Amino acid sequence: MGRQLSELAHRLAREVEAVCRHCLSNGRRQGRYWTVGDARNTPGRSMFVRLLASPKGPAGKWTDAATGEHGDLLDIIRESCGLVDFRDVAGEARRFLNLPRSASALSSKVVHNKALAGSPEAAARLFAMSQLVAGTLAEAYLRGRDIAPFCTDGELRFHPHCYYRSDEDTETEIWPALIARVTDLNGRITGVHRTWLDPHGFDRVRLGKAPVDTPRRAMGDLLGNAVRFGTADEVLTAGEGIETMLSLRCAAPTMPMAAALSANHLAALQLPLTLRRLYIARDLDAAGDLAVAALTERAMQAGVETIALSPQLSDFNEDLRAFGLAALRAALRIQLAPQDVVRFIHRGTAR
Incomplete structure (x- = not known):
C-alpha cells in the first residue's frame, strides 16, 4: 500500500x-x-x-x-x-x-x-531592471511615510513602468512601483515585493500607493524568506511590513532587520543558525498576534531568546508618523535588552 x-x-x-x-x-x-x-x-x-x-x-x-x-x-x-x-x-x-x-x-x-512569470528568476530580472531609489517617486513615497532612504541598504529599488493586473481577466496596466528584494538566509534572491505608487505623489488617504485594488504584491519563492536590511548574526528584529521594519531601522540604523511581508510568512520565517536573540515587531491585530505566537514557539524550540516589540498604535510606521523619530527611539529603547540599546541605539545613532 x-x-x-x-x-x-x-x-x-x-x-x-x-x-x-x-x-x-x-x-x-x-x-x-x-x-x-x-x-x-x-x-x-x-x-x-x-x-x-x-x-x-x-x-x-x-x-x-x-x-x-x-x-x-x-x-x-x-x-x-x-x-x-x-x-x-x-x-x-x-x-x-x-x-x-x-x-x-x-x-x-x-x-x-x-x-516562469512568477519565478525567482523573473523576480531577479525585475529587480535588476529597476533603478536606485534616490531622486525617484519611490524616495518621495518613503519620505512621505517619514522613512529616511539611507535605511534601505540597497534592498529597495524603483521601476517607473511596472506591470499590474487586478486578476487574470483584466487588462494589464502600468504603474510606477517600489521594488523590494526578497532573499534567503544565504543572500540569494528568491522573489520581489512590489508596491505600486501613485504618480501624482503622496497623499494622506492612500499614503502614496496607486489607486488599484491590491497595490502590494509579492512574487517568487517567499515562504521562509524576507526582505533583509543588514546581515543578522546573533541579533535580529523581524516583522511583517517593509515600512514597519524601515521605521524601526530609522530608530536603530545598525540593527539587522527582516520584513517577512505578511503575518503568515512571519510565522514561517527561517532563522539564522547563529541567532541568539530575536525581536518580533508586532502589528496590533489578531493575525499579528498569531504570527508572534507561532514564531516565538519556533524560536524558543531552537534555543533563541524572543522579545516582542509593541507599537503604541497599529504598527511602528504609524507610530513614527504620529509621534516622530525621537519618540519612537525612546519607546524602542525601553523594550530592548540593555546590551542591545548600547549596541544599536547609542552607537548606531551617534551621528
Missing part, C-alpha cells in the same frame, strides 16, 4: 494546480504557491502548497504556517474530503486522476509558463 500511495502522490504532483483548484477551491494561486486557510479548504492564507519543484522540495508539498503541519497532496485529499481510511484516499485520488480536466484546469505547459 505504501508504494502505491507514493506512486499516486507522484502522479498527483504532476497536476498539482488542478488538485488545488478541485480540493482547495477556497484558495488561490499566488506566484509559485496555492494559498488557502488549511487542508480542509477553510478560507484564508496560512497554508502554502508548492506548485513547482524547488530546492526546498518537490511540487505538491505543503506547509501550514499557522500550525506547522505539512504533507503532500494525498493528505489534502484526505482532509478536504473528510476521509479516514487510506484505501478511500487512494480511491479518491485514482478517481480524480481519471477525471477529464475542465477548461479552468490549466495544462502543464500553461502552468509551466505561468510559474
Whole structure:
C-alpha cells in the first residue's frame, strides 16, 4: 500500500494546480504557491502548497504556517474530503486522476509558463531592471511615510513602468512601483515585493500607493524568506511590513532587520543558525498576534531568546508618523535588552 500511495502522490504532483483548484477551491494561486486557510479548504492564507519543484522540495508539498503541519497532496485529499481510511484516499485520488480536466484546469505547459512569470528568476530580472531609489517617486513615497532612504541598504529599488493586473481577466496596466528584494538566509534572491505608487505623489488617504485594488504584491519563492536590511548574526528584529521594519531601522540604523511581508510568512520565517536573540515587531491585530505566537514557539524550540516589540498604535510606521523619530527611539529603547540599546541605539545613532 505504501508504494502505491507514493506512486499516486507522484502522479498527483504532476497536476498539482488542478488538485488545488478541485480540493482547495477556497484558495488561490499566488506566484509559485496555492494559498488557502488549511487542508480542509477553510478560507484564508496560512497554508502554502508548492506548485513547482524547488530546492526546498518537490511540487505538491505543503506547509501550514499557522500550525506547522505539512504533507503532500494525498493528505489534502484526505482532509478536504473528510476521509479516514487510506484505501478511500487512494480511491479518491485514482478517481480524480481519471477525471477529464475542465477548461479552468490549466495544462502543464500553461502552468509551466505561468510559474516562469512568477519565478525567482523573473523576480531577479525585475529587480535588476529597476533603478536606485534616490531622486525617484519611490524616495518621495518613503519620505512621505517619514522613512529616511539611507535605511534601505540597497534592498529597495524603483521601476517607473511596472506591470499590474487586478486578476487574470483584466487588462494589464502600468504603474510606477517600489521594488523590494526578497532573499534567503544565504543572500540569494528568491522573489520581489512590489508596491505600486501613485504618480501624482503622496497623499494622506492612500499614503502614496496607486489607486488599484491590491497595490502590494509579492512574487517568487517567499515562504521562509524576507526582505533583509543588514546581515543578522546573533541579533535580529523581524516583522511583517517593509515600512514597519524601515521605521524601526530609522530608530536603530545598525540593527539587522527582516520584513517577512505578511503575518503568515512571519510565522514561517527561517532563522539564522547563529541567532541568539530575536525581536518580533508586532502589528496590533489578531493575525499579528498569531504570527508572534507561532514564531516565538519556533524560536524558543531552537534555543533563541524572543522579545516582542509593541507599537503604541497599529504598527511602528504609524507610530513614527504620529509621534516622530525621537519618540519612537525612546519607546524602542525601553523594550530592548540593555546590551542591545548600547549596541544599536547609542552607537548606531551617534551621528
